[in-house]
Every structure is written in C-alpha cells, then in structure tokens.
Amino acid sequence: MKSHILVVEDEGKLAQFIKLELEYEGYEVTVVTDGLGGLGTAREMTPDLILLDWMLPGISGLEICRRLRQTGDKVPIILLTAKDEVSDRVAGLDAGADDYMIKPFSIEELLARIRANLRRNQEEDSSSLQFSDLRLDRSSREVYRSNRLIELTAKEFDLLEYLISHPRQVLTRDQILERVWGYDFMGDSNIIEVYVRYLRLKLEANQEPRLIQTVRGVGYVLRE
Template structure:
C-alpha cells in the first residue's frame, strides 16, 4: 500500500513516515499542497494523509481539487484546530475522515486501516497461490503449513506478487510500488530480494521456479497446475 503524506511540519512528517513505514506502507512525504497535487497526478496512491494548513495550496482546497478531477482514493485530513467549522469544510470538500492534532498514533493507524479496507474491493483475507499463503492481518507467510521467515521488504514483495499472480512485474514497477520516491534503490536491489525469497521458499520445499523470471520483462508467479 502506498500513502502520500502532505505535511509541512518536518518533525511530525518524519515521525509519521517512520511509523507508517513500520506498518509496511510505502510513504512519500510532500511539504506543500501544489506538490501534493503534482504527486497525485503522477502516482497511484492508496490513501492520502493531508494536513489542512499547508503552503501554496491548503489541504481543503487540494482535497476539493482532487475530488473535482475524479480522484476517488481515501483522504484523511489532519488539523490542529478542533472546531466544527473546520471539520465540516474538510468533509464537504470530499475528505473521508478527520483527525485532530495532537492525535493518538494507534488511533490514526486504525483509521487508516479502516479507510483502506473501505476503499478496496472485497477480497479473500488470506492471499493464496497453491500451497503458499500470506496473511496480511498477521504478516505471516506459510508454505505447505511451514512458516517462511521473511524480512519486511521481502514480505511486501511477496504480497505484491501474490496480488498480481500471473501479471509480469518489471523491476522498475516493483521499485515504484515498494520504495518511496525519496530513497529509491538500484533495480539490482529487486533482484537481490527475489534471490533471497527464492532461497527461503526452497528451504521449505517450494518449487525452485515458484517465482518466475520472464527474461527482459520482470517477475511473476508460476502457473498453478
């Protein structure tokens, strides 16, 4: 899941980005409303976390512009002012939810999860591909009922492959989905993570080619029998 955080308070933005990354979200931090608009046009986000008081273009105006141009992704607004007028303005502009600063981090994360569930199509809670299972609610990966111990980035990569099945994902597409724009890795990093995942899957007797390389194009999961 990819989140854009539009927040001009550098300390708060850094703390929030770290907390969201710990929850395995990919986070792009933007410092003003106009930049937020440009990012939203260029990248498919799953949710926008949007401060109200922003330079260049305030959060309510950005929210309204996004809705006017047909963007239906969930928007959660943040504000330091706990007044009914501010809440009404944000909700009328098209925001899905509203959180007042200072907020409880766990409550904010719960609201984000709720909006992401509401904004997505109903799907099977546990992702499956043959004997391979991944549980997004517990971050557990199993193959034939044996646990597969993966790193957070390997988990995100495997989840992305499971959600796409036989669709080929290029290295650049994987980087775009799993890393923030501020610190993108070399594409060879993807190759290294794929290699590590294959090694861990083979250790629990998964087929060697469960993750296929489509030469010159990218990666996908092996066709089920």
C-alpha cells in the same frame, strides 16, 4: 503488495515521525511538504491513501481535496489539522475528505483510521475501477469520464476493463487477444485496432486527453 501512502505535511518532525511509523507497519510512504507538490504527486503516483495537512504552503489541504474530487479521484483522504470546530470538520468532509484527525493525535488511532479507510476502499475497488477521470463499474457495466456516462458495447467494455485493470502496464497484442477475445479467436488480428479506435472516439468525444496510448510494435497502455 504494500499500500502506498502519500503524506502531505509541512511540519518536518511530524512528517518524519509519521513516515517512520507507517514504514514500520509495512506501508510504502512518500512525503511532500507543500500544497502544489502534494497535488502534483497525488495525481502522478495514484497513492492508495493520502494523509493531508489542512494548512500548507502554496495551496491548502482543503483545496487539494476539492481539486482531486473534481477530477473524479476517489483516493481515501484523511485530513490532519489543529482546527477542532464542528464547522471545520464539516468543511473538510464537504470538500471530499473521508476522515478527520485533530492534532495532536495518537499514532495508534491514526493507524486504525488508515486501516479502516484502506479496507473500505479495497472493498469498493472490487467492483469499481478508476484511472484519472475515467471510472468503470463492473457490477453495473457503466463507464464514466468525469461525470459523463459513456455507452459501450459488450466487447468495448471488456477491452477497457482489461486496460484499466492494468494501468500504466504495456499490454501486448497477444495478451489482449487472449484475454478479451479468447484463446481460440480465429478472426482478423486487426480487431484490436478497430476496437481501440471505437473506444478512443467515445472516451475523447468532448476533447478529453487521450488515455489509451499506442506502443508501436508492442501493443497498448492506459496512461496519461
């Protein structure tokens, strides 16, 4: 699959140049030219990486970075800026940026930084899965909603892991039974509804928005 990169940059010529270069390298690219639009697109589209200009109309790239990190979003973010003071770099990294490019920059270096950040994120993703403010760690079998640790039984964890591994994909009851309970499961087929109810109670204990949605007559889907 192509990696999807979100470019939030209000300089039209620069944004178009970056877009063309990234598409030539095989990436899928979305360009947004203002802060609020960039924040909304980042939350809706869950890109694999964000190139984020510091100075933007609406809200700054720094503020976008802070807001994404506050909701638990770990998407790699590379800040693009003309600010070259050490204090500026520190502010950007403290806000949650993973990397920092000072304008003007070489496209070769930018592409190398993108590859490095995507590679590092993919290595982390092999054990950690994230959707919205929900994070699941396969190695420790821990689940967090924002910063709240959620205690799950083994089967609750397995069900949530299957759902979060296929975000926004409608999974049928048969698919869930086969994957989570096994092909030879002979118990009550209502077991899925029971465990979905258990998960919802735990995931929504602090009145958080529902993430596990019912698709009537079909199955379930993890989406906002």
